[in-house]
Amino acid sequence: MWKYCLKKTAQVVIVMILISFFSFAIVYFAPGDISDMYVNPEMTEEQKANVIAQLGLDKSMTEQYFAWAKRAVHGDLGVSLSNKSAVWPQFMQRLPATIILMGSSMILSLLLAIPLGLWSGYKKNSWLDNLISSLAYMGMSIPSFWFGMLLIIVFAAVLKVLPSSGMHTVGNVSAFDTFQHMILPCITLSIGHVAVYIRYIRANTIGQLSEEYVLTAEAKGDSQTKILFRHVLKNTLLPIITLMGMNLASLVCGSFIVESVFGWPGIGTFAMSAIGSRDYPVIMAYVMLSGFLLVVGNFIADLLYAFVDPRIKRGGASGGK
Amino acid sequence: MENNIVITNDSFAKLEKKKTVEVSVERQSVWKDIWKELRKNKVAMVSVVLLAILIIAVLLAPLSPYDPYKLDASQKLQGISSSHWFGTDEYGRDYFTRTLYGGRVSLLVGFMSMIMTVVIGTSLGVFSGYVGGKVDMFLMSFTDIFLALPSMLLMVILNTFLKPGLPTLIVVLSLFSWASVARITRAETMSLKERDFVVATQNLGASNFRVIVKHIIPNILGPVIVAASLSVANAILMESSLSFLGLGVQIPRASWGSMLQGAQAHILDYPLLAVYPGVMILITVLSFNLLGDILRNALEPKIVE
Numbered sequence: 233m234w235k236y237c238l239k240k241t242a243q244v245v246i247v248m249i250l251i252s253f254f255s256f257a258i259v260y261f262a263p264g265d266i267s268d269m270y271v272n273p274e275m276t277e278e279q280k281a282n283v284i285a286q287l288g289l290d291k292s293m294t295e296q297y298f299a300w301a302k303r304a305v306h307g308d309l310g311v312s313l314s315n316k317s318a319v320w321p322q323f324m325q326r327l328p329a330t331i332i333l334m335g336s337s338m339i340l341s342l343l344l345a346i347p348l349g350l351w352s353g354y355k356k357n358s359w360l361d362n363l364i365s366s367l368a369y370m371g372m373s374i375p376s377f378w379f380g381m382l383l384i385i386v387f388a389a390v391l392k393v394l395p396s397s398g399m400h401t402v403g404n405v406s407a408f409d410t411f412q413h414m415i416l417p418c419i420t421l422s423i424g425h426v427a428v429y430i431r432y433i434r435a436n437t438i439g440q441l442s443e444e445y446v447l448t449a450e451a452k453g454d455s456q457t458k459i460l461f462r463h464v465l466k467n468t469l470l471p472i473i474t475l476m477g478m479n480l481a482s483l484v485c486g487s488f489i490v491e492s493v494f495g496w497p498g499i500g501t502f503a504m505s506a507i508g509s510r511d512y513p514v515i516m517a518y519v520m521l522s523g524f525l526l527v528v529g530n531f532i533a534d535l536l537y538a539f540v541d542p543r544i545k546r547g548g549a550s551g552g553k
Numbered sequence: 554m555e556n557n558i559v560i561t562n563d564s565f566a567k568l569e570k571k572k573t574v575e576v577s578v579e580r581q582s583v584w585k586d587i588w589k590e591l592r593k594n595k596v597a598m599v600s601v602v603l604l605a606i607l608i609i610a611v612l613l614a615p616l617s618p619y620d621p622y623k624l625d626a627s628q629k630l631q632g633i634s635s636s637h638w639f640g641t642d643e644y645g646r647d648y649f650t651r652t653l654y655g656g657r658v659s660l661l662v663g664f665m666s667m668i669m670t671v672v673i674g675t676s677l678g679v680f681s682g683y684v685g686g687k688v689d690m691f692l693m694s695f696t697d698i699f700l701a702l703p704s705m706l707l708m709v710i711l712n713t714f715l716k717p718g719l720p721t722l723i724v725v726l727s728l729f730s731w732a733s734v735a736r737i738t739r740a741e742t743m744s745l746k747e748r749d750f751v752v753a754t755q756n757l758g759a760s761n762f763r764v765i766v767k768h769i770i771p772n773i774l775g776p777v778i779v780a781a782s783l784s785v786a787n788a789i790l791m792e793s794s795l796s797f798l799g800l801g802v803q804i805p806r807a808s809w810g811s812m813l814q815g816a817q818a819h820i821l822d823y824p825l826l827a828v829y830p831g832v833m834i835l836i837t838v839l840s841f842n843l844l845g846d847i848l849r850n851a852l853e854p855k856i857v858e
Contacts (some may be wrong), residue, residue, distance in 0.1 A: 243697070243701065246698060250698060251703070251707070255710050258710055258714050259710075259714055369843070370835070373786065373839040373842050374838075375793050375794060375831065375838075377797050378793075378827070378831035381816070382831070384820055385820060389820065389824055482705075484703065485706055488709070489797070519703075519707070519710060523703050523706065527701065
């Protein structure tokens, strides 16, 4: 077990280093000089050199990378090139909006997918199962940003019942107002995950229902609902932990796109504007932050799964409890 | 002395010949199997027909009487009519023609990056699985790390800083998709190389290259085709997201994704512009996903109950 943990930890560290180096290299080797954005033609040569030195742009790539990495490890992600203030507080200010969106989307996905998937698997090949399965398939194949646009068209343009963008109506700070603004982005962000979860839970339910313990439970006279919710659900939820960890990546990237469709004021929108102005400390910070979030999410899911699933434990060196 | 058996290359001629016959039968049967399975499945046939119509329409796009790039302010945002089937966009361009040209770009990106993905993934996977040992361990750790990378994020960064355009897009898309193909093909190769007919060929003195090309690759064609179909769907979906963010196809060229980006500005006053390209993406991606899944179930009978 410990060996497994160690291996996974090593992988997290390697992936984080690779992500940081990779994105740093892209920024560094990108065509066009970054410093062009921060010097203007009226400056004297000396002033220009000063600005460039201040930004640390006169050093080699490895020097710049290590300087950046050293500071990043200590929690200093540098100063935004465009507005000259520290990157970290700016992210912290916007992070709650993104976390709220991602968290509620995760909850919504599970709330929708668990009953639908269970039912679909339980009533395999019924018309309801066929309907749910086809919808899940659509959900997997639809571009989420387009689904968001359709929602805007229906609920904001035609029915005019929900706002199309932002987080608050100007001058209104009530929670209900924020909730209203959150409905569409949250559904948009969830659609793909709901689809994946449903397919997964359905397949798992079908598998579990053919296990012998279900037969035993039936023989003991347990009701179908009890079998379904007590036994099958429990065994289906375990793999979902892993799935959720794996889906963190698409949640982070999805929120990036959904935020830009709905003008949601989270870290995705912030990064998007930084990309426009090539503000590399901000971009690096965003990549590192989301990279960290999802790599660690994966890591935790892997470990949880290994701890929780006795079959993996049996395979491990240290045996059971 | 005269009774000694002389072994020359000619001695193998018969064997070689037999082998090629066998292989070509095998190869035919994979494609035949696929066609047979698809014919049996109504959903699959609908997908095939839809894709065929789409591809033909897209290829015939130049027959349209309208120029997809010419701006004409007097014609802007016209509704659906007999002359403009999908209406016109905010610059007065015929939207049907634009959608067809957009499809050319989207499908081109999808197919090209699928080809790159499959070629890179399969060569690496087969090589790694065939050679085995330390090389395999190293290559697979490398692949695992690629699988763990947040691909969409890095694609966004890459496309921001590289010169935007179709080649960049295709390369970037395949750069982040080959890993899963490599995993699949490696696993298949590992199990194949222990099989009797491969071992027999090796013992007959066939070169490793020959074994791989003539025996391994034809036998992993099934899973590779499945992966290819899913990879087209994935590439088109990714491309549309990137182009929607303004990081993919650049104006005046358009793909379905970048058309949706343009449509976003008119979403409240002229929502129809946002409908057509999206429907096209949905149909294409759905069809490729369905085909991939159906083929997987057909070619791997273990999964089917």
